[in-house]
Amino acid sequence: MTPPAVETTTDADRIQALFNRIAPVYDRLNDWLSFGQHRIWKLMTVKWSHASPGDICLDLCCGSGDLAQLLGERVGQTGQVFGVDFSSAQLEIARQRGENHYPPLPIQWIEADALNLPFANNFFDAATMGYGLRNVTDIPRSLQELHRVLKPGATAAILDFHRPSNPTIQAIQQWILQTIVVPVATANGLQEEYAYILPSLEKFPQGPEQIRLAQQAGFAQATHYPISGGIMGVLVVTKRHS
Numbered sequence: 001m002t003p004p005a006v007e008t009t010t011d012a013d014r015i016q017a018l019f020n021r022i023a024p025v026y027d028r029l030n031d032w033l034s035f036g037q038h039r040i041w042k043l044m045t046v047k048w049s050h051a052s053p054g055d056i057c058l059d060l061c062c063g064s065g066d067l068a069q070l071l072g073e074r075v076g077q078t079g080q081v082f083g084v085d086f087s088s089a090q091l092e093i094a095r096q097r098g099e100n101h102y103p104p105l106p107i108q109w110i111e112a113d114a115l116n117l118p119f120a121n122n123f124f125d126a127a128t129m130g131y132g133l134r135n136v137t138d139i140p141r142s143l144q145e146l147h148r149v150l151k152p153g154a155t156a157a158i159l160d161f162h163r164p165s166n167p168t169i170q171a172i173q174q175w176i177l178q179t180i181v182v183p184v185a186t187a188n189g190l191q192e193e194y195a196y197i198l199p200s201l202e203k204f205p206q207g208p209e210q211i212r213l214a215q216q217a218g219f220a221q222a223t224h225y226p227i228s229g230g231i232m233g234v235l236v237v238t239k240r241h242s
């Protein structure tokens with residue numbers, strides 16, 4: 001007799017389902033919870049990626065597409081941006097965002113896994129990744145994939161939460177996550193989804209460790225910049241010139 005099929009839910013399936021569930025409120029909550037600051041952090045990320053007019057750029061784990069849109073504005077009509085995410089619900093919001101833009105921005109939305117990118121080696125002039133690295137199930141693999149698809153000499157800027165070295169700021173960050181973020185999310189029916197941020201941050205490699213992982217993935221240069229008192233950070237990595 002054939003045994004019944006066993007359904008296995010992986011960590012990646014759970015992450016994908018989480019981001020599908022929060023898609024309808026994701027942008028609004030980011031604006032509220034960060035008092036609009038996330039827009040500034042994303043502008044800094046685009047600037048540090050060195051994306052320029054005419055470039056072909058990647059926004060990895062693009063979610064609802066705001067960073068990809070900033071990249072699109074930067075590269076202009078002669079450039080091209082690929083926004084990649086594995087959450088179909090987030091990509092649907094990203095597509096709708098694009099429809100409101102005139103002239104249309106040169107962005108293609110691609111549903112794909114950051115751990116197995118559907119691009120040739122040495123394809124991109126620059127890349128960004130906002131709040132993606134902490135959420136992938138295999139950080140070394142995602143850095144290797146990013147390294148593979150960048151052209152020699154190209155830079156990527158990776159924005160994410162960070163644990164501040166100052167204990168007072170760290171306590172304030174934890175307080176904000178537990179006392180503001182989770183209750184606001186609970187009011188939107190998404191308690192468990194936002195409660196996940198703090199433990200994911202506690203497990204996330206900090207600046208020096210991120211630099212080491214980037215070097216192991218093959219990047220010639222890697223620098224981590226703590227921002228906003230160290231509650232966020234941007235890892236800037238550059239592939240060796242050929």
Ligand SMILES: C/C(=C\Cc1cc(O)c2ccccc2c1O)CCC[C@H](C)CCC[C@H](C)CCCC(C)C
Pocket residue numbers: 022029030033034035037038131134135169172173176177181193194196197228229231
């Ligand atoms: C940009 C924000 C969240 C992005 C985000 C990332 C994730 O990985 C998630 C995972 C699961 C669910 C949701 C998300 C998600 O939304 C918002 C960040 C807000 C900060 C928590 C709070 C920012 C506080 C301030 C700007 C105040 C700074 C004071 C400091 C002591 C200097």
Ligand SMILES: C[S@@+](CC[C@H](N)C(=O)[O-])C[C@H]1O[C@@H](n2cnc3c(N)ncnc32)[C@H](O)[C@@H]1O
Pocket residue numbers: 012015016019060061062063064065067084085086087090112113114115129130131132135136137
């Ligand atoms: C916190 S959101 C960030 C969205 C957006 N980049 C931003 O800055 O607001 C993280 C995104 O990473 C995506 N993600 C996580 N793991 C992924 C993977 N292995 N492949 C593709 N996307 C992934 C999720 O679907 C989600 O949209």
